[in-house]
Amino acid sequence: MSSPFTRRLDIEHPLIQAPMSGSTPPSLVAAVSNAGGLGSLGAGYLEPQAILDQAAQIRALSDRPYAIGLFILPDAFEADLEAVAKAREQLDALMAREGLGVRTSMPAQWAPRYSDQFAALCEARPAVAMFAFGVITPAQLRELKQRDIYVIGTATTVDEARAWADGGADAVSLQGAEAGGHRSTFLHDAEDGMIGLFALLPLAVRAMAAYSRDVPLIAAGGIMDGRGVLAAEILGAAASQLGTAFLTCPECSAAEAWKQDLPRVEDYQVTTIRGFSGRAARGLRNRFVEAMPSAAQGLPYPILNALTAPLRRAAAAAGRGDLLSEWCGQAASLVRPQPAAELVARLMYEYRLAKRTLEP
Numbered sequence: 001m002s003s004p005f006t007r008r009l010d011i012e013h014p015l016i017q018a019p020m021s022g023s024t025p026p027s028l029v030a031a032v033s034n035a036g037g038l039g040s041l042g043a044g045y046l047e048p049q050a051i052l053d054q055a056a057q058i059r060a061l062s063d064r065p066y067a068i069g070l071f072i073l074p075d076a077f078e079a080d081l082e083a084v085a086k087a088r089e090q091l092d093a094l095m096a097r098e099g100l101g102v103r104t105s106m107p108a109q110w111a112p113r114y115s116d117q118f119a120a121l122c123e124a125r126p127a128v129a130m131f132a133f134g135v136i137t138p139a140q141l142r143e144l145k146q147r148d149i150y151v152i153g154t155a156t157t158v159d160e161a162r163a164w165a166d167g168g169a170d171a172v173s174l175q176g177a178e179a180g181g182h183r184s185t186f187l188h189d190a191e192d193g194m195i196g197l198f199a200l201l202p203l204a205v206r207a208m209a210a211y212s213r214d215v216p217l218i219a220a221g222g223i224m225d226g227r228g229v230l231a232a233e234i235l236g237a238a239a240s241q242l243g244t245a246f247l248t249c250p251e252c253s254a255a256e257a258w259k260q261d262l263p264r265v266e267d268y269q270v271t272t273i274r275g276f277s278g279r280a281a282r283g284l285r286n287r288f289v290e291a292m293p294s295a296a297q298g299l300p301y302p303i304l305n306a307l308t309a310p311l312r313r314a315a316a317a318a319g320r321g322d323l324l325s326e327w328c329g330q331a332a333s334l335v336r337p338q339p340a341a342e343l344v345a346r347l348m349y350e351y352r353l354a355k356r357t358l359e360p
């Protein structure tokens with residue numbers, strides 16, 4: 001299973017556990033990296049000090065390479081305070097109707113400052129930095145390269161893959177329409193960035209062939225077992241990036257109600273949702289999504305995300321999966337709850353088994 005990509009990253013398997021902000025604690029990241037994959041800390045919602053603390057925790061548990069993933073965002077946001085007040089009123093009323101004794105509050109900030117998060121990432125110096133929602137600047141690329149950090153950019157279209165290749169990324173993670181969590185789309189409307197992975201991969205392979213250097217492509221979206229990892233490899237991927245498959249690991253910090261709902265999810269119930277965060281994301285269309293108040297629907301990311309955060313925390317504590325943001329990919333019900341190291345071993349066993357059936 002050794003390839004130029006795995007050798008460059010010094011990992012055993014062509015397998016990346018996706019950064020999933022809010023759900024990838026150090027114990028999960030370290031378990032995957034120790035098992036020979038690339039564990040990733042989703043740090044999109046973490047303050048800089050928390051990034052440093054969690055990176056130190058990963059280091060204490062593993063000396064293997066791991067990644068930190070960030071969302072590329074402006075440092076400050078303008079909110080329409082009148083719209084915010086109206087949305088808060090409606091969200092509070094919804095929570096009261098649902099019997100959850102929680103109210104929204106005005107957060108001290110709408111999101112952690114991206115440039116401070118970036119500085120913390122550089123200080124933590126993981127083997128790999130992964131980015132979504134945009135492209136890093138040339139100065140940021142220089143800072144990462146000075147520290148010998150491998151850069152993976154996320155793309156949902158061929159244009160975005162080119163933008164990352166032009167921007168100096170070492171590799172590009174292709175987020176197919178099937179993928180769980182927030183859409184990374186940054187050059188197009190979210191609806192236009194919904195390309196299925198089986199179309200996106202070969203298209204991006206062709207586009208990357210025009211570059212004089214090798215730009216490995218990583219496949220993400222709906223991959224739940226070793227056959228999927230092999231299928232992605234056959235279509236030209238250097239590795240597969242799985243998010244949803246790791247959500248039911250005991251090390252994953254996703255709410256219990258969310259973990260229990262995943263095996264029962266029907267494919268048609270997994271849709272694109274803006275209602276929790278203000279940005280298109282794939283997840284389970286549950287009661288909250290159906291009842292989303294009109295005033296909240298118009299608020300952008302990360303304003304709405306910050307407003308619904310305490311509601312989602314309260315829903316998790318109360319075991320109310322129907323009021324949680326249950327992000328997941330289209331193949332969610334194929335989850336196999338088991339420790340992360342066992343899942344990595346199982347995925348690679350299935351991959352080898354499937355590969356053998358192709359041998360003459």
Ligand SMILES: Cc1cc2nc3c(=O)[nH]c(=O)nc-3n(C[C@H](O)[C@H](O)[C@H](O)COP(=O)(O)O)c2cc1C
Pocket residue numbers: 018019020021023042043044069070130131132154175178179180181182220221222223241242243244245327328329330331
């Ligand atoms: C709960 C959840 C949270 C996610 N958070 C992030 C994130 O913080 N950063 C990121 O680059 N991608 C994030 N993603 C997207 C993954 O990187 C990846 O594209 C996706 O999980 C692949 O599809 P799958 O879930 O079907 O495996 C998230 C996905 C999920 C399911």
